Structures are given as C-alpha cells and as structure tokens.
Amino acid sequence: SVHSIILAIESSCDETSAAIVKDGQVISNIITTQSVHEQYGGVVPELASRAHLQQIVPVVDAAIQKAGISKKDITAVAFTQAPGLIGSLLVGACFAKGFAQALNIPLIAVHHMQAHVLAHFIEDPKPAFPFLCLTVSGGHTQIVLCHSHLEMEILGETLDDAAGEAFDKIAKMLQLPYPGGPLVDKHAAKGNPEKFPFPIPDIKEFDFSFSGIKTAVLYFLQKQQKTDPDFIQNNIDDICASVQHTIIKALMKKFEKAAKAYKITHVGIAGGVSANSGLRKALQEYGVKNKWNVYLPKFEYCTDNAAMIGITAYYKMMKEQFADMSVVPSARTQW
Ligand code: KG4
Ligand code: ZN
Numbered sequence: 001s002v003h004s005i006i007l008a009i010e011s012s013c014d015e016t017s018a019a020i021v022k023d024g025q026v027i028s029n030i031i032t033t034q035s036v037h038e039q040y041g042g043v044v045p046e047l048a049s050r051a052h053l054q055q056i057v058p059v060v061d062a063a064i065q066k067a068g069i070s071k072k073d074i075t076a077v078a079f080t081q082a083p084g085l086i087g088s089l090l091v092g093a094c095f096a097k098g099f100a101q102a103l104n105i106p107l108i109a110v111h112h113m114q115a116h117v118l119a120h121f122i123e124d125p126k127p128a129f130p131f132l133c134l135t136v137s138g139g140h141t142q143i144v145l146c147h148s149h150l151e152m153e154i155l156g157e158t159l160d161d162a163a164g165e166a167f168d169k170i171a172k173m174l175q176l177p178y179p180g181g182p183l184v185d186k187h188a189a190k191g192n193p194e195k196f197p198f199p200i201p202d203i204k205e206f207d208f209s210f211s212g213i214k215t216a217v218l219y220f221l222q223k224q225q226k227t228d229p230d231f232i233q234n235n236i237d238d239i240c241a242s243v244q245h246t247i248i249k250a251l252m253k254k255f256e257k258a259a260k261a262y263k264i265t266h267v268g269i270a271g272g273v274s275a276n277s278g279l280r281k282a283l284q285e286y287g288v289k290n291k292w293n294v295y296l297p298k299f300e301y302c303t304d305n306a307a308m309i310g311i312t313a314y315y316k317m318m319k320e321q322f323a324d325m326s327v328v329p330s331a332r333t334q335w
Contacts, residue, residue, distance in 0.1 A: 003022060003075070004021075004024075004075050004314065005020065005022050005069060005073050005076075006020070006022075006074070006078055006310050006313050006317065007063070007076075007099065007310075008078040008079070008307070008309040009060070009077070009079040009095060010079075010080050011056065011080060011088050011089060011095075012080045012089055012092075012112050013043060013048065013084055013085060013139075014048050015033050015034070016034070016052050016055035016059050017030060017031040017305050017306035017307075018030050018063035018064075018306050020063050020310070021310030022067070024311070026122050026307040027067045027069075028064075029305055029310075030063045030066065031303075032055050032059055034051040042178055043085070045085045046087065049085070049087030049088050049090070049091055052088050052092065056091060056095050060099075063306070074105060076105055076108055077099045077103075077105060078096070078110050078316075079093050079096035079107075079109065079110065080092055080110055080111075080112045080115070080309055081093065081323070081327065081329050082111060082112065082329060082332065082333045083113070083331055083332050083333060085331065086330075086331045089331070092329075093328065101325070106322045106323075107322060108313040108321070111335035112309075113137075113140055113144075114335045115312040116135050116270040117144055117152060118315065119270055119301040119305075120133070120270065121149065122298075122311050123298065126295075127266045127267075127268055128293075130145060130146065130264055131264070131266045131268065132145055132255070132258060132259050132262065132266070132268075133270050134251060134267075134268070134269045134274075134283075135269075135270045135274075136164060136251065136272070136273035136274060137163075137164050137271030137272045137273060138162060138179070140158070140162050140271065141157060141158040141208050142158075150319060150321075155206045156208065156254060158208040158209065158210060159207055159209050160209050161214060162210065163247055164181055164272050165210070166210035166211075166213055167181035167184050167247065170214060170243050171184050173218055174232055174236060174240070175232060181276070183240075185275075187236050187239075187240035187241070188240040188277075188278060189241075189277065190237040190241075191236075191239070191242070192237075192242070193241040193242055193244070194242070194245070195238035196242040198242060198246040199212065199246075201250075206254050206257060206261075208251070208254060213243070213246055213247065213250070217243060221239075248276075248279050248282045252282050259290065259292065264292075265291065265293055267292045268294065268296065268297070269283055269296065269297075272303040273302075274296070
C-alpha cells in the first residue's frame with residue numbers, strides 16, 4: 001500500500017515548528033518558541049525571521065528523528081503560506097521549496113487560519129459537519145462555518161483588534177511580560193470577574209470589536225491610579241478576571257448567535273486564545289445550555305504548531321491540491 005508521509009513546517013510568527021503526519025496521524029510535532037522578543041514586549045519581525053533561519057534545520061531534523069523515519073520516506077512537504085509576518089513566512093516557504101526540489105516530491109501550501117480550525121481533526125473525537133469554529137488567535141478572531149474539511153465560510157470577524165491582541169495589550173498595561181494572554185488567564189483564576197464591569201460594544205451581525213475594551217481598561221487604570229498608585233498591584237487578580245470575563249462574554253454572545261442562526265450543533269474553539277481556561281469553561285457551559293457537541297483542542301494544538309499544518313496538508317493532498325514551485329507566501333489573504 002502507498003503511504004503518505006508529510007513533513008509540515010509552520011513559521012508564520014514567532015514559533016518555529018515542524019511535524020510529521022503519516023496517513024493522517026501526527027507522529028511528531030516539534031515546537032520552539034523564540035524568547036528574543038520578551039525584552040521588547042512584542043514580536044520584532046526582523047528578529048523573528050533571523051531566529052526562524054537558525055531554528056528551521058534543527059527543528060525539522062528533530063521532527064524527522066522523533067517520528068523514527070528517514071528523509072527519503074517523506075512523500076510531500078507542506079508549509080504555511082499565509083497569513084503572518086512576511087519575513088517569517090519566507091523562511092518556511094523557502095525551506096519547503098528547497099526540500100521538495102531536492103527530494104523531487106510535491107509541495108502543499110497551507111492557510112494558517114484554516115489549519116487552526118483543522119487542528120480539531122488531529123485526534124478523536126473529530127467534529128461532524130456542519131461544524132462551527134470560533135478561531136481566536138493573536139492576529140485573528142473569526143466565526144468559521146465548515147461545510148467540509150476544506151470548504152469554510154467566515155461568518156463574522158473582528159473589525160479591529162483580535163481577541164489575543166486585546167489580551168496581550170491589556171496585559172502590557174498591567175505590566176505583565178509578553179505574551180500576556182496566558183498570564184491574564186492565571187491571575188483571572190484567582191480574581192472576581194464581576195468586580196470591575198467593562199462595556200461590551202454592540203457590533204452588527206457576527207462581527208466583533210476589541211479596541212474599545214482596551215481603551216476602556218486604559219482609562220479605568222489611569223483614573224484609579226490617581227488615587228491609588230499601586231492600584232494595579234493591589235487588584236491584579238480582579239482586574240484580570242474582569243477583563244477576561246468581558247472578552248469571553250463578547251466572544252460567546254456572537255458565537256451563540258451564529259450557532260443559533262445556522263442551527264449548528266457541532267461547535268469548537270481554535271487558535272492561541274482557545275487555550276484560555278475561562279473560554280474553555282464558557283464553551284462547555286454554553287454547550288450544556290444549547291445541547292451542543294463541544295470540541296476543545298489539546299493545549300499543544302491551540303497555539304501555533306506544525307501538526308495542524310500537516311493535517312490540513314493531508315486533506316489537501318487527498319484532493320490533489322498541490323502548489324506550484326512558483327508559489328510565494330503572503331502576509332494577508334483569505335483562503
Ligand atoms: O494562535 P497563536 O499561537 O498565534 C497566532 O496565530 O496569533 O495565538 C497567540 C495568542 C497570543 O495573543 C496569546 O496571548 C494568546 O494566543 N493566548 C492566550 C492564552 N494562551 C495563548 N490568551 C489568553 N489565555 C491563554 N491561556
Ligand atoms: Zn496562529
């Protein structure tokens with residue numbers, strides 16, 4: 001029998017990752033995070049590209065070794081084509097092209113946001129179609145209606161900041177190091193979510209807006225610090241709990257509205273913010289209330305990883321959706 005063994009590369013932001021996917025099963029998934037950005041309070045694109053260039057060969061070698069295969073067993077190479085930081089994407093794209101050229105095997109170009117959704121198809125139980133996914137990452141916030149593995153429709157998205165971006169920017173105001181999302185989550189677990197009410201903007205249909213919450217928190221902190229210079233330190237848990245509660249409420253309100261409008265019962269969350277414990281809990285609770293079948297990805301498959309790129313490539317390969325050698329990465333573009 002003919003086996004498919006895909007080498008997948010993810011390099012869209014500040015994680016260099018490589019995975020091996022054999023006949024639709026992830027057999028290795030190596031992820032390295034770049035620590036160089038911490039001191040700048042955000043990802044510095046130029047430094048990200050340079051770090052990818054240093055990491056890519058050892059990360060690919062580690063993925064191949066962990067899978068217990070040899071390079072010549074690989075039958076296709078997949079890479080993240082868009083969206084992301086262009087310099088970072090170029091490193092992965094060039095590596096994948098060179099690898100495909102050298103081994104004379106096909107190349108598969110993968111859309112990063114489609115891959116976040118398909119992370120739900122790495123392990124059982126896998127969602128049934130139609131499947132509604134709330135994709136929440138550092139760069140995107142989307143409600144995606146999946147008709148099949150590769151037929152996806154964006155029902156709504158953020159008009160300004162992404163949910164992860166809101167977490168990170170508010171964390172920065174709270175003097176937490178980058179990326180602040182996971183730290184807000186930690187503090188929130190110890191705080192009172194009703195302590196400081198922040199407004200949720202009313203946006204049309206299934207769209208979102210998170211820039212208003214960010215500004216509301218900024219003005220609130222400035223006002224409080226006038227009378228209590230240590231307001232942040234003294235209230236960090238309650239502030240984080242209140243902020244997180246507001247973001248989750250804004251997300252779930254639109255997601256529930258979309259699920260009802262399209263009569264969807266199989267639902268899930270994806271992307272970096274789907275690692276948030278409050279959001280995971282909220283989805284479960286809304287699931288009980290609405291009788292949904294709820295799917296939560298493993299933590300390892302929430303944030304950026306090559307396993308999700310490899311799984312997407314597997315479905316594209318079955319449909320013979322290969323890329324031409326002239327393919328180039330792109331910072332933006334819809335799938
Ligand atoms: O999907 P991802 O790894 O990268 C992008 O494609 O953007 O998402 C990263 C985002 C960051 O904004 C990070 O702060 C956020 O996901 N994040 C979290 C948590 N873990 C990661 N936000 C809130 N709570 C978490 N536990
Ligand atoms: Zn991502």
